[in-house]
Each structure stands twice: as structure tokens, then as C-alpha cells.
């Protein structure tokens with residue numbers, strides 16, 4: 001498999017990424033590195049640009065400037081497509097197909113072995129629903145089916161956009177455990193969430209606010225540097241300090 | 255391109271159709287009902303169905319297949335599955351050809367059913383070969399779905415995709431010779447009609463139905479096939495992995 005891909009260096013290296021969506025400059029100038037083999041949490045309020053950044057990393061977002069390198073290759077390069085798994089924010093599976101039919105199709109595109117479909121179904125806890133149409137599943141089950149599709153190819157980088165939204169605490173905990181296991185096996189995970197209490201599950205946190213990186217640190221480092229007791233409080237502290245694009249602006253113009 | 259991924263895509267689309275009897279019913283039943291109503295209305299003058307039946311046979315399958323293809327592609331876009339596919343190792347040509355194969359199968363069944371219905375139930379009599387008419391109807395239906403695929407690829411947004419029916423298909427219906435013989439149209443419209451794929455679909459069926467035979471119909475059929483290839487290429491070239 002793709003011996004050309006870099007095996008050292010960060011999993012993702014972004015420099016001066018600039019993205020416009022419609023008239024809005026969603027990411028004005030974003031630079032970030034995501035180290036390998038870690039679970040990195042991408043946190044921030046809704047509308048902060050998490051999805052846009054992830055789309056840039058998997059190579060489906062039109063960008064206005066800057067570079068995004070994934071495993072040493074430009075984002076979206078053909079040889080990355082089998083190495084990067086993407087779980088979109090809204091479940092992207094065929095509603096009129098069963099869980100198994102969906103995964104068999106995506107598996108055929110990735111060229112995975114036959115038993116792999118049953119394996120990922122087990123991993124996301126959908127064994128009981130394998131023969132059910134997606135349309136007949138609950139929101140949380142659909143989103144896990146979508147996650148299963150992203151896991152099929154044993155991606156080196158898994159980009160998961162709010163995978164735990166709408167899940168009960170037990171399922172949420174089991175998904176985080178799965179993410180930890182994947183990282184232990186060497187995969188890199190970028191997981192977004194707007195729920196700050198999930199921060200403690202990550203090796204590293206990136207706080208995104210209005211398209212800017214407010215912080216990029218370990219959970220402990222974040223608390224130490226802000227003097228906060230929780231990620232939520234740390235975020236609020238940093239947000240207050242950040243140059244705002246509104247009235248009462250202190251720092252230099254953005 | 256990879257045959258495995260192309261056929262996997264075709265199989266997936268056919269599985270979706272199998273789970274969706276209503277859209278199969280729309281594809282199979284609606285054209286038959288419309289043809290049946292025309293035949294019934296002009297029950298007293300069988301000439302009418304003999305003359306208009308072949309025209310409907312040329313245009314209807316193409317129209318319905320365009321619609322079905324566009325709707326399916328629109329769903330692929332809104333459900334986010336198209337975005338997922340664009341991150342997977344699936345060539346754009348694999349994707350579009352897979353779709354085209356699945357819809358060609360559907361189109362073939364539809365065109366055969368409709369032709370049989372027109373002849374044996376609605377009493378449409380043609381001077382030429384019925385089998386030839388069926389073959390052209392299949393080709394026209396394939397044209398409809400490949401135009402649908404191309405239009406959906408060209409569209410950048412869902413909104414644009416929805417507009418493709420009035421923009422691509424309706425003008426063709428007006429100028430292809432269905433409503434008025436082409437030689438009676440203003441010159442400018444004749445030129446436009448020369449560029450419209452549906453024109454050749456209609457001419458090919460007209461030739462065969464009138465018993466003028468393959469020598470007359472073949473060039474028109476070749477034009478239709480040419481448009482199928484052209485729109486497939488247009489689809490592959492314009493489909494984008496990156497979106498705004």
C-alpha cells in the first residue's frame with residue numbers, strides 16, 4: 001500500500017489556509033499541525049468553522065489560499081483517498097439501503113476483505129440493525145452507520161465531524177473508547193465536538209472560534225495556561241481575550 | 255477507471271431501485287398511461303396513435319429517464335453521499351458509468367414495455383419494424399439518463415440541479431419537432447433544433463415508423479449515440495470533487 005506516503009512528520013500540516021464560503025470568510029488564515037497517533041479534539045461553538053476545516057483536510061472544500069498537507073501529500077490527492085476516513089456531520093449513507101448494503105458498497109470501493117463489513121458493524125454496535133434500512137434507524141444509529149463506513153478502510157487518519165451528537169452517555173463512552181483503541185493502533189483521529197466536556201477524552205485540543213485557532217494544547221496544558229478548571233471555562237477565558245470582530249475591539253484589526 | 259468500482263456502483267443503484275417500487279412504477283406506468291389516454295381520446299381515428307405514438311415513444315422514455323436520473327443525483331448530493339464518494343477511491347468516470355449502466359438497464363425495460371404496450375394494447379401500427387422502434391426507444395431513454403447525469407454534474411448547487419429540467423429538457427421538447435414540424439419553424443429555431451439531441455431521437459423513430467428503414471434512421475440514431483457519449487464526457491469533466 002502507498003509506500004510514497006510520508007511515515008514521519010505530522011499527520012496534517014496546514015499553513016495559512018484561507019476559505020471563503022459564499023461571501024463569508026470562514027477561515028481567514030489558519031495554520032495548524034496535527035501530530036500522528038493521537039486523538040485530537042476540534043472544539044468550538046457552532047459556526048466556528050470546524051466542518052469547513054475538516055472538509056479542507058479531506059480535500060472536498062474549495063480553498064482560497066494556503067496549503068493543507070495530509071500524511072505528507074496535498075489534501076485530496078488520489079493516493080490519500082484510501083487512507084483518510086471521513087465521517088460527515090450529517091450521516092452520509094443511503095437511506096433506502098440497509099446498513100450492510102451501504103457498507104458492502106463502500107467496502108467494494110475501498111477493496112476491503114469480505115469480513116470487514118461485519119467487523120465495523122460490530123465496532124459501532126449496530127449488529128442488531130445490520131439488515132435494517134437506514135431510513136428506519138434512529139438518528140444516533142444512522143450516525144453510527146456513517147461512522148462505520150468511515151472505519152471500513154482502516155484509515156490512517158480518521159476525520160469525524162461531531163460523531164457523538166445525539167448519543168446516550170453509554171454509547172458516547174463506548175465510541176470514545178473505540179477512538180482511543182484506534183489511536184493506540186497508530187491511527188490519527190481528528191474529532192470535532194461542540195460539547196466541551198468531551199475535551200478530557202483527547203490527547204490534544206484545538207479550540208476554534210470564528211475561524212481562528214484560540215488554543216492548540218494538551219488538556220492539562222490548556223487548563224494550566226488559562227488557570228481554568230474545565231475546558232469550557234478555559235474556552236470562555238480565551239474567547240474573552242481574543243481579538244473580536246465587533247464593537248469593543250481591543251487588539252489589532254484582523 | 256476500475257470495472258470493479260463501476261459495477262459496484264451500478265449494483266448499488268439497482269439495489270436502491272429495487273427497494274423503491276414507486277419510482278420503478280413511475281418509470282414504467284406513467285408513460286403507458288399517457289400513451290393509453292392519447293389512444294383512448296382518438297379512439298375513432300386510429301391514424302392519430304399511429305402518427306403520435308412513435309413520437310411519444312421517442313420522447314417519453316428520454317424525458318422520464320432524465321427526471322429519474324436528476325432526482326437520484328440530487329438525492330446523492332443532498333444526502334451527503336456524493337461528498338463521501340468524492341473522498342473515496344472512486345474515479346468520477348466509474349461513478350457516472352456505474353450510474354449510466356444501471357439506468358440503461360431500467361431504460362431498456364421501460365422502452366420495451368412502452369413499445370409493446372403501444373402496439374398490442376393501444377393499437378399503434380407502424381409501417382416499419384417494431385423491434386427497430388424498440389431499439390431506438392431504448393437508445394433515447396439512455397440519452398435521457400446521460401443528459402440527466404451531465405446536467406447534474408454541471409450543476410454546482412442543489413438549486414441549479416433543480417433548474418436543469420426547465421433549462422435542458424423543456425426547450426428541447428418545444429423545438430425538437432414534437433409540437434410543430436421543424437421546417438415550419440423560424441430559421442433561428444431550426445438552427446437551435448439542429449443542436450438539440452431530442453430532435454434526432456424524434457427523427458430516428460419517425461423514419462422507422464414511416465417504414466423508411468435503417469438507411470434513413472441510422473444517421474439520426476448515430477447522432478443520438480454521439481450525444482450520449484458527449485454528455486458522458488461532459489459529466490466526467492464537470493463533476494467536481496471540491497465544492498464551495
Ligand SMILES: Nc1ncnc2c1ncn2[C@@H]1O[C@H](COP(=O)(O)OP(=O)(O)O)[C@@H](O)[C@H]1O
Nearest residue numbers: 021022026045046047048049050051052053498
Ligand atoms: N455552503 C455554505 N455556504 C456558505 N456559507 C457556509 C456554508 N456552509 C457553512 N457556511 C458558513 O461557514 C461558517 C462555518 O461553518 P461550519 O464550518 O459548518 O462551522 P461548524 O462546523 O463549526 O459549526 C458558518 O458561518 C456558516 O454559516
Ligand SMILES: [Mg+2]
Nearest residue numbers: 050051089161
Ligand atoms: Mg459543523
